[in-house]
Amino acid sequence: MFHAKLQSMENVEIAERLSEVADLLEIQEANPFRVRAYRNAVRTIEGLTRSLAEMVEEGEDLTELSGIGEDISGYITEMVETGEFQLLRDLHDEVPPTVADLLDLEGIGPKKAKKLWEELDIETVDDLEDALDGGRVVELEGFGQKTAEKLRQAIEDFREHRERFRLGDADRWVEPLLEYMGEAPGVEELDVAGSYRRRKETVGDIDLLVACDDAGPVMEHFTSYDLVERVIEAGETRGSVVLRPGLQVDLRILPGESYGAALQYFTGSLEHNVKLRKRALDDGLRVSEYGVFEIPEGVDPDEMEPGEGERVAGETEEGVYEALGLVWMPPELREDRGEIEAAGEDELPDLVELSDIRGDLQMHSTWSDGKNTIETMARACQERGYEYMAITDHSRRVSVAGGLDEDELEEQWKEIDGFEGDLDIEILRSLEVDILKDGSLDLDDEHLEKLDLVLVSVHSYMDLDGAEQTERIVTAVSHPAVHVLAHPTGRRINERQPYDLDVEAVLEAAREHDVAVELNANPERLDLSDRHVFRARELGVPVVISTDAHSTDNLRYMEYGVAQARRGWLEPDDVLNTRSLSELKKWLDRE
Numbered sequence: 001m002f003h004a005k006l007q008s009m010e011n012v013e014i015a016e017r018l019s020e021v022a023d024l025l026e027i028q029e030a031n032p033f034r035v036r037a038y039r040n041a042v043r044t045i046e047g048l049t050r051s052l053a054e055m056v057e058e059g060e061d062l063t064e065l066s067g068i069g070e071d072i073s074g075y076i077t078e079m080v081e082t083g084e085f086q087l088l089r090d091l092h093d094e095v096p097p098t099v100a101d102l103l104d105l106e107g108i109g110p111k112k113a114k115k116l117w118e119e120l121d122i123e124t125v126d127d128l129e130d131a132l133d134g135g136r137v138v139e140l141e142g143f144g145q146k147t148a149e150k151l152r153q154a155i156e157d158f159r160e161h162r163e164r165f166r167l168g169d170a171d172r173w174v175e176p177l178l179e180y181m182g183e184a185p186g187v188e189e190l191d192v193a194g195s196y197r198r199r200k201e202t203v204g205d206i207d208l209l210v211a212c213d214d215a216g217p218v219m220e221h222f223t224s225y226d227l228v229e230r231v232i233e234a235g236e237t238r239g240s241v242v243l244r245p246g247l248q249v250d251l252r253i254l255p256g257e258s259y260g261a262a263l264q265y266f267t268g269s270l271e272h273n274v275k276l277r278k279r280a281l282d283d284g285l286r287v288s289e290y291g292v293f294e295i296p297e298g299v300d301p302d303e304m305e306p307g308e309g310e311r312v313a314g315e316t317e318e319g320v321y322e323a324l325g326l327v328w329m330p331p332e333l334r335e336d337r338g339e340i341e342a343a344g345e346d347e348l349p350d351l352v353e354l355s356d357i358r359g360d361l362q363m364h365s366t367w368s369d370g371k372n373t374i375e376t377m378a379r380a381c382q383e384r385g386y387e388y389m390a391i392t393d394h395s396r397r398v399s400v401a402g403g404l405d406e407d408e409l410e411e412q413w414k415e416i417d418g419f420e421g422d423l424d425i426e427i428l429r430s431l432e433v434d435i436l437k438d439g440s441l442d443l444d445d446e447h448l449e450k451l452d453l454v455l456v457s458v459h460s461y462m463d464l465d466g467a468e469q470t471e472r473i474v475t476a477v478s479h480p481a482v483h484v485l486a487h488p489t490g491r492r493i494n495e496r497q498p499y500d501l502d503v504e505a506v507l508e509a510a511r512e513h514d515v516a517v518e519l520n521a522n523p524e525r526l527d528l529s530d531r532h533v534f535r536a537r538e539l540g541v542p543v544v545i546s547t548d549a550h551s552t553d554n555l556r557y558m559e560y561g562v563a564q565a566r567r568g569w570l571e572p573d574d575v576l577n578t579r580s581l582s583e584l585k586k587w588l589d590r591e
């Protein structure tokens with residue numbers, strides 16, 4: 001039993017399932033070459049810019065993709081055409097799917113996972129925690145006290161990092177879900193609220209709101225979505241499910257008259273709502289998810305029944321804010337960082353928008369580790385309507401990514417000279433120059449001088465102590481040729497902590513030397529963070545929002561960068577790449 005929706009199965013879902021096969025095979029101690037074949041296929045799929053479902057529908061030969069052989073091609077076709085994957089189903093009869101979750105714990109490989117499951121019946125991370133509490137794990141051969149302690153830490157890390165989804169990952173599931181929910185009977189309004197709407201870098205769960213008259217069929221439609229793994233709750237107007245990758249979705253169904261109030265309430269943040277409610281009480285008003293109500297004389301607002309008191313707003317979100325004497329605020333601002341006060345005085349920032357962006361100043365090509373040629377990247381940028389772009393391949397020292405030396409850089413310029421005239425976009429000669437351990441740069445001064453834009457960043461010695469790391473980066477920023485410090489803290493969300501770094505000192509140095517800081521828009525980085533760009537703005541340090549694209553597809557990351565910039569209160573003037581080409585050139589030439 002499956003729906004037509006499966007026909008458009010997402011690449012991520014296919015990759016996810018193949019990756020699960022690899023995990024389960026590994027736990028079964030299958031032939032390592034077989035395991036690797038699945039992993040290679042997953043890597044290929046993750047880098048694909050086209051939809052596999054489309055390719056299957058158009059009868060294309062999937063085995064022409066690298067890493068995809070006859071078997072896997074057959075499985076992909078099976079998934080696209082039937083929504084089923086018999087091999088995975090068979091594997092699930094042998095190994096419970098949750099056992100593979102144990103592999104996400106630091107220090108647990110397939111052998112250990114197998115042992116925990118076979119000998120202690122541990123199938124989930126929660127089971128493992130119970131077994132640790134009960135002292136059963138230490139008794140297992142090859143585990144011992146030290147391992148047990150490490151596992152506790154691993155569980156803690158797992159919970160802290162893995163339970164929240166990166167916004168970019170959540171989007172891959174939310175977008176198809178919204179499309180599906182839009183097809184539910186009688187839907188009048190449909191929105192995602194919560195941290196997702198505020199575009200927070202990670203989301204704990206997805207809060208879906210629907211306005212309609214008849215809730216039953218909408219709830220039914222929701223819980224029968226194909227990617228639902230588990231239904232937690234399916235009440236009349238309130239439901240909760242967990243999607244296959246472990247992402248929880250809460251649904252609220254409401255009548256149209258209170259939709260605006262619910263949207264406001266469930267968008268949060270909690271802190272924003274708390275402050276709003278306090279403010280309302282001073283005006284004799286009570287705000288709830290049902291609307292804004294006048295508090296009747298002598299009534300304790302905490303004891304008001306839903307719907308009690310005269311209702312002054314609720315149908316629209318604007319109306320809710322207006323009833324409280326405030327103008328509507330973009331969701332990205334609703335973190336109680338001063339936005340309510342600013343709205344009260346009509347001093348909200350005029351936030352930067354995607355359409356303000358005139359160019360992308362960090363991207364890679366086949367000259368280093370990018371997937372597309374410079375010309376292809378340039379045409380894609382032109383299609384996005386940009387006036388300018390910078391090609392910033394890696395420098396020599398980043399050899400794993402095919403970094404360029406001085407001679408190769410000159411070769412690259414010649415290539416650009418060759419086709420530039422055919423295009424309607426300015427290609428800035430640039431390079432992502434590696435910052436060496438002592439803060440010096442991985443390119444000679446002569447060539448640094450010749451570049452239109454000098455971008456510098458760290459790719460090695462990420463674990464220096466704070467003082468040394470800060471000094472290193474400050475040294476780099478102080479070099480007179482440098483224009484932009486890229487991905488300044490080096491964090492990878494849910495994967496790698498930022499360097500031990502005094503960001504304030506780096507921002508001060510950037511200001512002193514007229515260097516801009518990057519907001520790297522890759523949803524796995526978002527570096528600098530929203531809080532840090534807020535601080536950059538306060539200090540008057542210009543911010544560049546760049547995608548660091550390694551393929552034409554990645555150019556769409558700009559949207560994530562702009563969202564974080566908005567969360568950091570940036571206006572167009574705070575963002576360097578909203579400037580016209582001539583203004584940008586003036587800034588680059590330090591005129």
Ligand code: DGT
Pocket residue numbers: 193194195196200202203204205206207265266267268269270273274
């Ligand atoms: P998340 O899911 O952890 O990324 O963060 P949020 O902000 O999406 O939080 P969530 O899903 O727990 O709740 C969604 C919104 O609902 C939250 O931002 C504010 C609102 N909300 C939830 N619980 C309460 C509450 O007890 N009081 C008030 N005023 N608002 C609440």
Ligand code: CA
Pocket residue numbers: 194195196203204205206207
């Ligand atoms: Ca949420």
Ligand code: CA
Pocket residue numbers: 194205206207250
């Ligand atoms: Ca929620």
Ligand code: ZN
Pocket residue numbers: 432457486487
């Ligand atoms: Zn980089």
